Amino acid sequence: MKRLISTLCVSVTLMLAPSVQADLPDFTGLVKDTAPSVVNISTVQSAPSRGGLEFRTPDGEEIPEIFRHFFRIPEQFGDGGGQRKTPQSLGSGFVISSDGYILTNHHVIKGAEQVIVRLNDRRELEAEVVGSDERSDVALLKIDANNLPAVDIGDSSELEQGEWVLAIGSPFGFDHTVTSGIVSATGRALANENYVPFIQTDVAINPGNSGGPLFNLDGEVVGINSQIYTRSGGFMGLSFAIPIDVAMGVAEQLKSDGYVSRGWLGVVIQEVNKDLAESFGLDKPAGALVAKVLPNSPAEAAGFREGDIIQRFNGKPIVLSSDLPHQVGRLSPGSKVNVELVRSGETRRLKVELGLLPGTNEQARAESSGSVAPSGNRLNIVVADLTDEQKNKWNVRDGVVIQRVMSGAGSAAGLVSGDVITMLNGERVESAHQFASLVRDLPANRSVPMRIVRRGSPLFIPLRLSSKN
Known part of the structure; x- marks a missing residue:
């Protein structure tokens, strides 16, 4: 009987395979x-000769442990003096037109004195x-x-979760390495990356894949492989591509x-x-x-x-706050929305x-001080x-400005000393006296x-607030 069951299992497996x-x-x-x-893309840059291995970008910045870009880190050994030209195989790219235009990542060629492109037929040409x-x-x-040979450009807005995708690049200098996986998510917002709704995949991406294409099953480019989330410096199953x-x-x-x-x-937003x-x-x-x-x-005007x-911008729904910068940044200055x-x-x-988006974001800078004024007891804070x-x-x-926070509704809400309260329940706060009145009139529960x-x-x-008292 055991032999019969075993034979049946093998038959079922062979039928399903x-x-x-x-x-x-x-x-x-x-x-x-x-x-x-x-x-394949490599660059030539002036780099200081130093003893030991340095985990830094070519312009001297330390590479962070997470969301690090895919630099191949050069081993810079030397006597600690002078400058020398350092050729580095940094990443990948792809031809978008037959007359020689190529797309890659900004961080691949950042600070380069010379950019060298190696084609599939082994020719090496200097790029502008x-x-x-x-x-x-x-x-x-x-x-x-x-x-x-130029790629076919696809439509990244048509990508769906679970769809098969494929990457070709030069991880660790191994030209034309092919890896595949699926689309894990679309419209992903990453820290300090407000203007790109990233495509998240589980395609194996490593240093050297940066700037390489992400293809769909029709052979169309749908993204540029750009970042990974890693604690080890290598692939951990979370890769991100810029939508094409x-x-x-x-x-x-x-x-x-x-x-x-x-x-x-011209707005500061939150979730x-x-x-x-x-x-x-x-x-x-x-x-x-x-x-x-x-x-x-423009928002003030x-x-x-x-x-x-x-909730809607230019006819498109804003579900997450991160959806808004993507939509705004893709439109031209002067667009009426x-x-x-x-x-x-x-x-x-x-x-x-x-x-027109300014070169640097306006940021408020603050510092708190001042004399104590009374506030409503319902929050148990002093302003x-x-x-x-x-x-x-x-x-x-x-x-x-909050001078002191005692145990109560204010501390439960997360208020801390130094916070400046500017609005409460839709009303602008103009003085400590008026603020006390606003607190007094707040609804309970x-x-x-x-x-x-x-x-x-x-x-x-x-x-x-749990009570009107």
Whole structure:
């Protein structure tokens, strides 16, 4: 009987195996068609000769442990003096037009004195950097060659979770290495990367893959492999690619202008969590909560207010706050856009003309001091009126500064000494006396929004009082 059962199990396995294998993609044809368009990129830079191994970028910055870009770290040994030219195989790229235009990552060619492109036929050509954009991490190169095999450009907006994708690059200098996986997520926002809705995959990516193409099963490029999340410095199953729609938009501007212009709204936003959604009377946590309207910005001119919750921008839904910068940054300065938002529980529509994104973000800087003034006992905090000097330092028009926080509703909400309270339950805070009145009139057993400025950053927090006493 055991032998019969064993025989039956083997038969079932053999019957199932072909059907399972039939569902798996065959990448051989795709690779043959697309690999000739993929190139290796190396650079020559001046680097100080030092003893020992240094984990730094070519311009001297230390590479962080997580979200590190895919540099091949050079072993820089020497006597500690002088400068020397250091050739480095940094990454990959791909041909987007037969007349020699190539896309790669900004960080691959950053600080390079000379960029060398090695083609699939082993030719090595010096490339001109047409333009490079740090915000999107996209660079456009040009080599003097014709009749090159160019990739087919796909539509990254059509990508879906679970879809098969394939990467070709030069990890650790091993040219034309092929790895595959699936799309893990789309529209991913990463720290300090506000203008790229990354494609997350589980494709094996390692140092040297940077700038290489991500293909769909139709052999079309849908992304540029750019970053990994790692604690070890190597692949850990989390890879991120720049959507090709974003990259081609950047490339077109780099080709025509040499730089990239982006739309600018002029608001500081934050995520809407469950408690904040309740405090603003929303059915569910969604949208981008405006924590600050920057002065002299398009948002100020259009009538935006702190506490507005942006839910649709240019006809597209804003589910996460990170969706908004992606949408704004892809539009050109001067674009006129319809915005749908919630203000004081009511839906409103505004029209805004986008400005030009400044080179550096405006940031408020603050510092708290002042004399103690009374506050309502319901929060169990002590606040002070702001002096003109403090308002200038904090870059706020009005509000009160917290001097002391005791155990109670205020501490439970996360308030700390030094916070500046500028708005409570939709009302601007103008003085300690008026703030006490606002606190006195707050409803019990319901979350209300409170806007504060903490260490220069504005944000909303939900505040709940359990009783009217």
